Amino acid sequence: MAPLWPSWALAQAVAPEGPEALIQRVGQQVFDTVKNDPALRNGDLTRIMALVDTVLMPHVNFERMTASAVGRFWRQATPEQRQRLQQEFKALLVRTYSGALTQIRDQTLVIRPLRAAPDATEVVVRSEIRGRGDPIALDYRLEKTPQGWKVYDLNVMGVWLVETYRTQFAQEINARGIDGLIAALAERNRTNAQRS
Known part of the structure; x- marks a missing residue:
């Protein structure tokens, strides 16, 4: 009796996904979802947050991202403060970058x-968003974890997100x-929500 799965298909099914394949797959999923959802293209923050939570966050080490942005002060923060920092930082990032999602039309x-x-545990995956106008450089810093590759920093057109916020947060x-800092982030998020 022939095996149900060819051996090459089985090897691919159990082989861990590489960092560039992860970024391509998740990026394509985000682009396809936005292109097919008018509410997302119109900037519906509830829909954007749902997209972020279901599609992006499983592939982000957000604790490391927040800790890196807070810098040396992270070690001094209580568990409750760390949780609030992550919560407010995530809200800030979603509101700051949600406008970019509304611009997705025919880009790739x-x-x-x-x-x-081959044995690297931290890599930079470089990409470009191509469509109308000049390409937009978008790079990702990823780390290899037991759960697969996770993004912990993002570079948009030459500016690393974590470094930018580290200066402001310090x-x-x-x-x-x-x-x-928690109060300032919460206030900024409230102000941004009122403008929406």
Whole structure:
């Protein structure tokens, strides 16, 4: 009796997904979802948050992203403060970058060749969003975890997200402490929500 699955298909099914394949798959899923959902294209934040939570967040080490943005102060934060920082930072990022989702029409995500050692545990996947106008460079820093590759930083047109926020967060923490940063993020999120 012939096997149900050819051996090459079985090998692919159990082989872990590479970082560039992950970015291509998830990026394509986001693009397809936005293109087919008028509410997303119109900036419906409830729908955008649902997309972020279901499609993107399973592939992000958001604790590491937030810890890196908070910097050395993360070690001083209580578990409750860490949770609030992640919550407010996520809301800020979703509101800040949700406008980019509403612009997706006929663009495609093109992954550039990966330059990393086969046994690397941290890599940068470089990509471009191509469509109307000049391509937009979009790069991802990923780490290999027991659950697969996870994104922990993002570079949009030459600016790394974590580094940008680390400077802002450090200024706020130095002036008002960790609770001050949480309060500032919460206030910024409230203000942004009122403008929507």
